[in-house]
Amino acid sequence: MSIKSIAAKIFAKKIYKKTQLWANNPIETQKKVLQKLIKDAKQTQFGIDHHFDQIKNEKDFAKQVPVRDYEALKTYVDKVVKGEKNVLWKGKPLYFAKTSGTTSGAKYIPLTKESMPYHIEAARNAILHYIHETGKADFVDGKMIFLQGSPILEEKNGVKLGRLSGIVAHFVPKYLQKNRIPSWETNCIEDWETKVNAIVEETFNENMAVISGIPSWVQMYFEKLYQKGRKPVGEIFKNFNLFIYGGVNYEPYRAKFENLIGRKVDSIELFPASEGFFAYQDSQKEKGMLLLLNSGIFYEFIKSDEFYTDNPKRYTIGEVELGVNYVLIISTNAGLWGYNIGDTVQFTSLKPYRIIVSGRIKHYISAFGEHVIGFEVEQALSESMVNTNVKVNEFTVAPQINPKEGLPYHEWFIEFENEPENLEDFAQQLDYEMRIRNIYYDDLIKGSVLRRLVVTKVVKNGFQDYMKSIGKLGGQNKIPRLSNDRNIVDLLKSK
Known part of the structure; x- marks a missing residue:
């Protein structure tokens, strides 16, 4: 066992204990998150418009702040994009995550100095929880890949913008830089097919231990590896034993993946989005992902079958039930308030709070x-x-x-x-x-x-x-x- 894997196990135990502190005290944790959000944004334009100085609790918040999607929040976001300060959150954002909109064209989701670290920590902590539970840490000595967008960033009124995965690429910890593939040059290729072909060439003879990405696009990578090597991915990468994914349900792909790999591998599910990193799979034994209640995000939930009624009830974490389909509503330290991200979730556990993503409210x-x-x-x-x-x-x-x-x-x-x-x-x-x-x-x-x-x-x-x-x-x-x-x-x- 290497020094690096021993250190990973020690760090994993520390993070696990830290997580348990807030996971075992969920209601109070969420109250503190809301109080801090209100305090920090009280003097912003949004905070003044919505009387943050009068908000004392969750009920006050629900009365003052209506549920909005991007279109409804766009007048505020447009001011932020134009370069105005103290609009949705104090100061100006560090980045805009650019995503595809439906009716408004491109969407610009702000990322702030307060919100950005949680995107990085959540992905890291998901792996550390896996190490703590399973005791498997040898993979930290191998190569890792995340199939992602280009890290090349543009600039808009003094704020850098790009795809979230491209922005995150700038925050890879130093201790992972030598393990990380592909190269910067390959990662910057815009055309996806060209990029995947380059990744295949770059990784084919490497000691790949961890592979991560959206299943449908990782599948494309695996198929090209199989075409080149004429043998299963698990034989090409003999030490590949951990697949990390998010974005879609893995189950419809699992049989195909195991066929392409040639054996079963462990997997970790993540629930990241431009608007925040909401949950990750904290256990290989339990169903669902741990909802991150201490990450600068205040959560509310609306039952899906009530969502399009007049004034539907907004439930807080202490009021949710198992197996009910909820629309996820977030308020964040990036300045999204009462924000409907469009995803629906169901709780699989209330001690601790674990969820599965059940779909999209519009899909x-x-x-x-x-x-x-x-x-x-x-x-x-x-x-x-x-x-x-x-x-x-x-x-x-x-x-x-x-x-x-x-x-x-x-x-x-x-x-x-x-x-x-x-x-x-x-x-x-x-x-x-x-x-x-x-x-x-x-x-x-x-x-x-x-x-x-x-x-x-x-x-x-x-x-x-x-x-x-x-x-x-x-x-x-x-x-x-x-x-x-x-x-x-x-x-x-x-x-």
Whole structure:
């Protein structure tokens, strides 16, 4: 065992104990976070406009600060982008994380000197919790890679901007610099396919121990490694035993990954976003990710089925229940207040508070009142793949409201790696799994409002070609699992 791995174990134990202090005192921790946020932003334009000087507790906060998405907060953000100080948070931000918007074009999410360290610490602490629980630390001597966006930053009115993953690349600790791959030059390549090819060449003969990224894009990297080496990734990288991922549910990809790797490897799930780093998997034994209650973020939760009603109740951490689908609302030390990030979560544990990401509040199918969410379709697909040789590269689901004949249905567009022996039998199994997970969908089938779902095969690399056609191949971009219209699938069909 190396000095480095021994030091990692000692540090891991220290961080674990520190985490337990706030994890075992969640309600008081969140109250203190809110109080500090209010105090630090009291003299900002937003704080003055929303009477922060009158806010004493969570109920006062909910009364003074409405829930907003980016569009509703944009008048304030625009002032920050123009270079004004003390608008949403004291001073000016260190960076803007530039993300793709839906109706407003590019979105500029502020990152401040107070918020930025938590992005780095959370990723580090996820690995340290893994070391503490498993005792495995030898990987710290190997090479590590995170498939990410370009670290080249632009500047806008004195503030640097770029993709979050590119910004984070500037904060890699010195003790990891020698272990980190790819090189700066390779990381700066903008074209995703060119970049992945360069990463394959750069890593092929290295001692890769940790690989991290969004599963769909890591899969592309693994496939190119397999093509070059003509053997599983686990044979190319004999010491690769830890996969770190975020952004999408890993389960639909797991069988394909294990096939590409040639064996099982441990994994750690993360829940990062430009708006904050919200949770990470703190245990290999327990379901869900530890919600980070002491990271400069105050959380509120709105039940998904109440979200679009007038004045829905905003729940604090002490009021949430297991298994309920909540829209995640955040207020942060980067100046986002009552902010709807669009993700929905469910709690898997209340001691400590652990969550899973169940989908997106805007990504659902409810053409007939069924309100199918991402977590349900991912579970249904994963279960349908159990005990079969079926492997899936990518998928999305959309309603077919006006079929040429017969009843409407849900249409699943699936790019198979290994196709089922009988597609109709697989569709029937998938439909069964959906019906036991969503009673509204089941009622619509029983009531002959909908017919059984239909599976449509997507050609090899069809999803990659689609993402390339809309300029979103690679990086942190993801295919929506669900759409309530057919805009995406109609483009897929045209490929």
